[in-house]
Amino acid sequence: MSDEAATTRKSFLTPFNVVAGIIVILGLIVTVLRFTGGLGSVTNLSDYNPWGIWIGFDLLVGVALAAGGFVTSAAVYIFGMKKYHSAVRPAILTGFLGYALVVVALNYDVGRPWRLPYPFIVQQGTTSLLFEVAACVALYLTVLFIEFSPAAMEWLGLKRARSLVVRLTLLLTIFGVVLSTLHQSSLGALFLIAPAKLHPLWYSPYLPVFFFVSAIIAGLSMVIFESTLSHRYFVHKMDEAHLKEKDTVALGFGKAASLVLAGYFITKVIGISEGNNWHLLGTPYGLWFLVELLGFVALPCFLYAVGVRDKNIKLIRWTAAWTVLGIMVNRLNISLVAFNWHLPSSERYFPHWMEIVISVFLVTVGLIAFRFIVTRMPILYSHPDYEDH
């Protein structure tokens, strides 16, 4: 450890640190502007466009991409796929950081962030899908924190607390799946109340189902994607089990992702049918919809399948990255691109550069936190003093 600290101190001015440092400084400046000048001073939000990328990207994409935690822990602890055990901790960590940053982002977006507990302690608006989202995200963040805590406790040497938490694993996993099912789907259901504003190709009574199923795809793909990056940058932190299971995880999760993508594709087609929106496919919005459906759903479904058949890990990894991009495209389509499609272009929203700064800033903070944790805590390796759980 001391050796490690010495090297990091020596090479503090790495490209990553310099870029991350600049982003963090910019982010802090915009943060000050946001909380002194209000939303109007740093965003392009308007009365027509009350939600921008802090909701479209930070909340919707963030939550979807953090689904790896519940997907992986369910696979290992509920479905009994022990061969993916080494993927659990990185996935839980990614999920925990993802959700934590979602909550941080919400503090930027809402007008009076100190009132965020109000829906729970002052007045409950239970007819609101947002209430469900808020309740589940708050609870699930807590669950993820507890699920993550054994790693921190091993690091800190809190043996007794650790063994207590580990005993809760199955309960926490089930709770996590229930909460994830609810809020992943209700993020889609948020838009059910606005059929007049969302383009009919994207609006569907199945929106909650679409969001839940695509969150599973996002979770599976993020685990592969994240393990690829971890392997590139933190390979020295990985133990034998991780290195050995790395390809097993890619193959297994790639296979699952291909299957779920196939199901998702079919339900999306059923969605077009349900609304009888076939005629809209020929419009510009329809073409963009087809890009999403064929390019970001059908294509990765096929590529994953080929990759698994040929045991082509490289292809699976590229497909994972492509699928993650596809999830972003989908969430941004629903919240921004196809939302308010009826308005003239002059009234449409495009993010202010300072909104982008905050989003990039939060992702960077996530990366820094991820690096801080994996270089210290037993995430990519098993702690020698503790048995796996």
Add this chain to the structure above:
Amino acid sequence: MSITRRKFLGWLGAATAGTTLGKTAGAASNKHFSGYAKSMGVLFDNTRCIGCRKCEEGCNTVNQLPAPDRPFDDLSVLDTQRRTTAKEYTIVNRYDDTDAGHVKVLGPLFRKVQCNHCLEPACASACFVRAFTKTPKGAVIYDASVCVGCRYCMIACPFEIPTYEYDKALEPRIMKCTMCYPRIVKGLLPGCVQACPTEALTFGRRENLLKDARERILKFPDRYVDHIYGENEMGGTSWLYLSAVPFKKIGLREDLGVTPAPKLTSGALSAVPIVVGLWPVLLTGIYAMSKRKEKIANEETARAVADAVEQTNAAAAAKHAKEMEQVQKLKQKEIENAVKKALEAAARPKPEEASDTQPEEADQKPSEEDS
């Protein structure tokens, strides 16, 4: 004491509304909520509106809103399409394309834009702190003291009415028309209605306004489109519109449907308790199955290992026995050869002695090999 049929039905209606609605916006049910009994509304008739913006001024005054950028008597602001803003609860727009079939319209038409005060408001249904209330008076009012500022009401509103104070850092509020609720509870007219010089706005009980509107259409069928906008749109609104031209020509959407907003999300909400109730059962079941599979697999492995060990042992034993047999045979042969040789060598002097000693040797040798 005379209970008229109307009164009785009114009570019945109120009771039904009370039980189905409770304090919040309507939840999912198969009952159609047609508004609080005796609730108030406003009827806007665009054949009477002259676009003078007096209503905007009246609204601004009674609600103590900030002074406008351009004075209210400056009618050139009508050259651009406007919407409600955080400083303007209501605005008037001019529509020049008013050519419409059977109806003879001379010149442009105007429409006043403000909150329509839905019978089952989308904003109230969407708000996660219940900052919005549909009052029995008909007004949809907002309570800034609980508002978090999430702006989901603005997403939800099909009429794009709520606005937000984007320039406020600490206490941004949602700003929208209140139907001058503080005034109407005192028996006063809403600011805009009071200011209107042409009676383009009529304030009254919604049920009466509907009758009034129908009468106007009946009386002047060539002056109006045969539709009262707001009677059923989004489940009905307290603000009603009469128009000389199709409503989409005066910026009112005709594709909103008649489903009240809360119904749009009630299905998704009703799935919540089902997921909470059934998911743990399903997941525990899957867990039990995977556990059992694992147990069986372990047992099978153990059995297979035991079998394999047994088989290997048996095979080894058989092989050993066979080898032993061969060795025995060789020995036997050797012995026989030796005996033969001995016999030949002895050339028959003492044949009994030789046959006595040979068996002893044969007994000893295999036992040495065994160990």
